[in-house]
Amino acid sequence: xxxxxxxxxxxxxxxxxxxxxxxxxxxxxxxxxxxxxxxxxxxxxxxxxxxxxxxxxxxxxxxxxxxxxxxxxxxxxxxxxxxxxxxxxxxxxxxxxxxxxxxxxxxxxxxxxxxxxxxxxxxxxxxxxxxxxxxxxxxxxxxxxxxxxxxxxxxxxxxxxxxxxxxxxxxxxxxxxxxxxxxxxxxxxxxxxxxxxxxxxxxxxxxxxxxxxxxxxxxxxxxxxxxxxxxxxxxxxxxxxxxxxxxxxxxxxxxxxxxxxxxxxxxxxxxxxxxxxxxxxxxxxxxxxxxxxxxxxxxxxxxxxxxxxxxxxxxxxxxxxxxxxxxxxxxxxxxxxxxxxxxxxxxxxxxxxxxxxxxxxxxxxxxxxxxxxxxxxxxxxxxxxxxxxxxxxxxxxxxxxxxxxxxxxxxxxxxxxxxxxxxxxxxxxxxxxxxxxxxxxxxxxxxxxxxxxxxxxxxxxxxxxxxxxxxxxx
Ligand code: PMP
Numbered sequence: 418x419x420x421x422x423x424x425x426x427x428x429x430x431x432x433x434x435x436x437x438x439x440x441x442x443x444x445x446x447x448x449x450x451x452x453x454x455x456x457x458x459x460x461x462x463x464x465x466x467x468x469x470x471x472x473x474x475x476x477x478x479x480x481x482x483x484x485x486x487x488x489x490x491x492x493x494x495x496x497x498x499x500x501x502x503x504x505x506x507x508x509x510x511x512x513x514x515x516x517x518x519x520x521x522x523x524x525x526x527x528x529x530x531x532x533x534x535x536x537x538x539x540x541x542x543x544x545x546x547x548x549x550x551x552x553x554x555x556x557x558x559x560x561x562x563x564x565x566x567x568x569x570x571x572x573x574x575x576x577x578x579x580x581x582x583x584x585x586x587x588x589x590x591x592x593x594x595x596x597x598x599x600x601x602x603x604x605x606x607x608x609x610x611x612x613x614x615x616x617x618x619x620x621x622x623x624x625x626x627x628x629x630x631x632x633x634x635x636x637x638x639x640x641x642x643x644x645x646x647x648x649x650x651x652x653x654x655x656x657x658x659x660x661x662x663x664x665x666x667x668x669x670x671x672x673x674x675x676x677x678x679x680x681x682x683x684x685x686x687x688x689x690x691x692x693x694x695x696x697x698x699x700x701x702x703x704x705x706x707x708x709x710x711x712x713x714x715x716x717x718x719x720x721x722x723x724x725x726x727x728x729x730x731x732x733x734x735x736x737x738x739x740x741x742x743x744x745x746x747x748x749x750x751x752x753x754x755x756x757x758x759x760x761x762x763x764x765x766x767x768x769x770x771x772x773x774x775x776x777x778x779x780x781x782x783x784x785x786x787x788x789x790x791x792x793x794x795x796x797x798x799x800x801x802x803x804x805x806x807x808x809x810x811x812x813x814x815x816x817x818x819x820x821x822x823x824x825x826x827x828x829x830x831x832x833x834x835x836x837x838x839x840x841x842x843x844x845x846x847x848x849x850x851x852x853x854x855x856x857x858x859x860x861x862x863x864x865x866x867x868x869x870x871x872x873x874x875x876x877x878x879x880x881x882x883x884x885x886x887x888x889x890x891x
Contacts, residue, residue, distance in 0.1 A: 465717075465743045468656050468690055473583035473747055482753040486538040505531035515766060521778065523769035533765035539753045541569025541737070542761055545768040549737050555776065556698075557709040557721070559739070564717060566745030568752065569759045573696050573724035573736035578604045579751045580692060580720055580738065584656055585610065590634060592658040592689065594622045596821070596851035596861065598666045601659055601694065612853035613655060619812045621672035622660060624679040631655065631687050658689045663707050664697030664817020667851050667863040671701060671815040674708040681713055689718065690744075696724035696736070699783045701816035702791045717741040725767055727818075728783065733763040790818060793866040793874070800878035808885045818867040821848075826889040829858030833888045843880040 466474065484499045491497075512526040513533070525533055532542070540546055549567055559565050570576035585591070585608045593601070595614035605612075613634060615627045634655060660680070662672040672680070684691055693710040701707060711721040720740035725733060738748060752758070771779060794813075797820055801811060809822040824830055834847040848861025869877060 465741060465747070468584055468744070469747055470584060470586045473751065476583075476747075476750045476754065478750055479753040482539050482757070485536060486540065489538045489543055500536070502536055505535050508534045510534060515769070517770055517773065521770070521773045523766060523773065525765065525769075529765075533762050535761060537758050537761045537764065539568070539749050539758045541567075541759065542764040542768065544772075545569055545735075545764040548768050548771050552771070553711075553739050556706065557712040559711050559714050559719070561715070561717060564742050565739060566742035567737055567739045568745050568749055569735065569737045569764060570752065571736070571756060571759050572726055572731075572734045573694065573722040573738075574600060575734075575752075575756065575759075576722045576736055576738035576748065577601060577692065577694055579748050579755070580722075580744070581605060581608075581657075583747050583751050584690070586653075589653055589657075590655040592627065592630070592655055593853060594660060594665065594668075595853065596667055596848065597659070597853065598661050598694065599850040601661075602851070602853065605659075611653075614853045617665070617668055617670055619670060620676050621662065621665065621668075621670040622676075622680060624676060624683060627658075627680060627683055631683070635687075655687065656690060657692055658684055659692045659694065660710070661694045661697075662710065663695050663701055664814065664819070666697070666817060667819045667846070667848070667861075668821045669812070669814025669817050669819050671703065671707055677708060677710055678713065681710060684718060685716060691719045693719055693721040695721060696727055697817040698723065700727050700787060700790060700818075702787065702794065703815060707816075711739060720744055728786070729767060729770060733760075733766060735759060735763050735767045790867060793869070793871065794820070796871055796874045797864065797866040797869075797878065800875040803875075804879045804882040805885070808882055808889075818865050820864045820866060822862050822864065824860050824862060824885055824888075827860055827885065830860060830862045833884065834862055837888070838881075838884055841880060841884055843877060843884060845881065 481500060484497075485502075488495060488497045488500070508531070510530065512524070513530060514525075515523040517523065537543075541549070546567065546569060549569065553559075553565075553567060554562070568576070570579070581604050585605070587608050588610065589608060590611040590613050591605055592613045592615060593605075595616045597614070613630045615622045615630055617623065658680070660672070662677065664671065681691070683689075691710050691714075695709065698707065698709070709721060710719045713719075717740075720738055722736060722738050724736035726736065729735075738745060774782065798813060801809070801820065801822075805811075805822070807825070809824050811820055811822050814820055824833075827833060829849070831847045831849055834845050838845060846863040846865075848859040848863065849855050849857075851861070851863070852859050864877075864881075866874065
């Protein structure tokens with residue numbers, strides 16, 4: 418690959434602007450990220466249109482959703498006759514109380530409750546949106562704050578699937594870690610992508626392997642490659658690098674800062690967007706919070722996905738995406754058309770919890786969540802040490818909920834887990850689920866230490882040891 422290919426594609430799209438720009442309802446503004454700020458001098462993307470698929474470029478704002486947004490932030494006295502809002506006075510609820518902890522409760526009635534039960538803007542309930550911007554600013558502020566957008570979503574899965582839906586074309590190459598979060602693969606699989614799978618070591622995706630996978634792709638598929646004397650013009654440029662950097666599901670790795678920087682540099686060279694899927698960010702067992710791709714994003718090429726599933730509650734279904742305003746705007750248009758918005762009541766509960774706790778309360782809560790999972794992890798590691806030594810290999814999970822085991826002497830764990838494991842009353846997850854190519858044998862399994870009661874951990878692992886021993890004899 419020559420970097421001129423990347424520059425050309427970026428430049429050629431720079432002049433494209435939306436035909437429907439008005440002050441309130443623009444499809445997308447062209448943002449500027451200073452080219453001088455990129456470490457290796459490559460031209461940073463000024464427009465994001467070359468990342469979006471045809472469907473997404475055709476999508477227009479929903480007028481009714483845009484006006485709902487206007488109304489939500491309009492001053493008192495605004496008369497709104499545009500929307501099909503049900504009259505909240507007819508909702509049969511009068512108050513709602515939720516005790517969070519000894520000192521914190523959420524009590525809703527009157528106007529606050531009506532807002533919690535009413536339609537809200539697609540970007541999110543304004544009170545939560547504001548609170549989340551503060552959280553991002555405090556924990557992982559991106560360098561170009563003014564160009565950063567944030568949207569509240571139905572868990573992070575909704576944000577991730579929406580973002581992939583607006584970017585991917587059938588057959589696109591996608592850079593993923595090997596192994597990869599199985600439900601990310603479930604979103605991507607129907608696009609029949611070519612997976613450029615980059616193996617992980619104990620620090621996650623390996624930069625050398627990433628570079629060579631990309632070099633190979635551009636080398637064998639270069640847009641200038643001649644086939645029978647003709648220039649091949651069906652070249653598909655990788656647009657996305659998907660990564661799950663903290664407590665990766667399933668491997669439990671955390672990518673250290675230096676490696677993140679290296680990966681970021683490579684994405685600059687190859688003009689890739691980074692989809693930073695980080696639902697276990699607050700659930701690490703390290704001394705310090707990890708750095709994030711978002712906070713090092715001088716170019717505007719990172720979209721970060723956060724979630725309250727592992728922090729407050731998975732059933733509330735609240736997450737959010739943060740990234741370049743233009744891309745968040747494209748995601749907003751998709752969500753305007755698909756879900757309208759994330760459940761207002763859930764957003765109000767998350768907001769009430771965060772606000773009432775304050776920074777200190779949130780920190781204390783996360784400390785206790787982390788301590789809980791760390792204890793479970795340590796118990797599982799101790800049991801593995803005792804029963805699985807010689808039968809399996811693993812690295813210590815540095816965050817998250819998973820232990821990723823490579824089983825010795827077993828080529829493929831699928832039938833071992835799905836048939837004989839279930840018969841013996843030990844249900845784990847076969848590693849193939851996390852592989853780009855599920856037709857290949859895979860010697861891994863994923864165990865979770867999050868919900869298993871402490872006194873069952875050792876029993877579970879010793880049952881697994883018996884299963885492996887029998888399997889090795891087959
Ligand atoms: N990404 C990863 C890596 C996950 O493990 C999960 C949850 N299994 C999600 C995203 C989705 O989480 P949420 O509940 O926020 O949709």
